[in-house]
Amino acid sequence: MQVSTFPIEGLLEFRPRIFGDDRGAFFESFSARTMEGLGLPHLDWVQDNQSSSKAGTVRGLHFQCPPHAQAKLVRVAQGRALDVVVDLRAGSPTYGQHATVELTAALGNVFFVPVGFAHGFVALEDNTLFLYKCTDYYAPAAEGGLLWNDPALGINWQLPSEALISPKDAILPTLAEFDSPF
Numbered sequence: 001m002q003v004s005t006f007p008i009e010g011l012l013e014f015r016p017r018i019f020g021d022d023r024g025a026f027f028e029s030f031s032a033r034t035m036e037g038l039g040l041p042h043l044d045w046v047q048d049n050q051s052s053s054k055a056g057t058v059r060g061l062h063f064q065c066p067p068h069a070q071a072k073l074v075r076v077a078q079g080r081a082l083d084v085v086v087d088l089r090a091g092s093p094t095y096g097q098h099a100t101v102e103l104t105a106a107l108g109n110v111f112f113v114p115v116g117f118a119h120g121f122v123a124l125e126d127n128t129l130f131l132y133k134c135t136d137y138y139a140p141a142a143e144g145g146l147l148w149n150d151p152a153l154g155i156n157w158q159l160p161s162e163a164l165i166s167p168k169d170a171i172l173p174t175l176a177e178f179d180s181p182f
């Protein structure tokens with residue numbers, strides 16, 4: 001297991017050790033013991049989600065407001081995605097800054113996103129299967145978001161084709177229009 005940190009505090013990327021043999025391959029995609037061994041608190045992962053996306057699909061940038069805020073542990077089981085997070089923690093020295101990680105099925109890498117970030121991704125291939133764990137249940141009334149292509153965020157989405165985005169995501173507020181709930 002390789003662990004990488006980021007200039008934005010609290011983000012972690014895990015690269016598992018993959019055991020290949022004649023049958024195929026095996027890796028641990030989640031271990032509370034490993035995460036807690038790195039100093040993270042014990043977290044209650046209560047919901048697992050899965051989405052499949054065509055190449056160019058952008059989902060995000062999403063969060064749930066307190067008291068339903070969610071930490072997320074995200075990965076890709078088929079295909080590739082560029083994962084994007086924006087720091088929305090009030091008072092954070094990196095407020096408004098973003099980080100990206102390419103998640104691939106081949107690497108099996110996992111990205112830990114704490115509470116206080118907006119989260120999104122773009123599918124870089126057709127049939128990208130995106131899996132993630134969350135620390136709170138879906139609470140539609142608590143949903144919030146940020147406009148994915150707000151120029152103030154300066155995100156290079158590395159779009160493989162024209163962006164495919166939901167009507168809901170196309171009208172999210174920009175950072176300037178936004179008051180952080182965190």
Ligand SMILES: Cc1cn([C@H]2C[C@H](O)[C@@H](COP(=O)(O)OP(=O)(O)O[C@H]3O[C@@H](C)C(=O)[C@@H](O)[C@H]3O)O2)c(=O)[nH]c1=O
Nearest residue numbers: 049051059060061062063072119120121137138139166
């Ligand atoms: C997120 C979610 C959606 N749904 C339903 C609501 C809706 O009818 C349908 C599709 O929802 P959405 O369009 O919000 O799905 P999507 O755009 O994939 O939303 C997700 O995006 C990524 C980037 C995240 O970080 C997630 O937290 C989540 O917000 O699924 C649930 O039942 N449970 C859930 O937890």
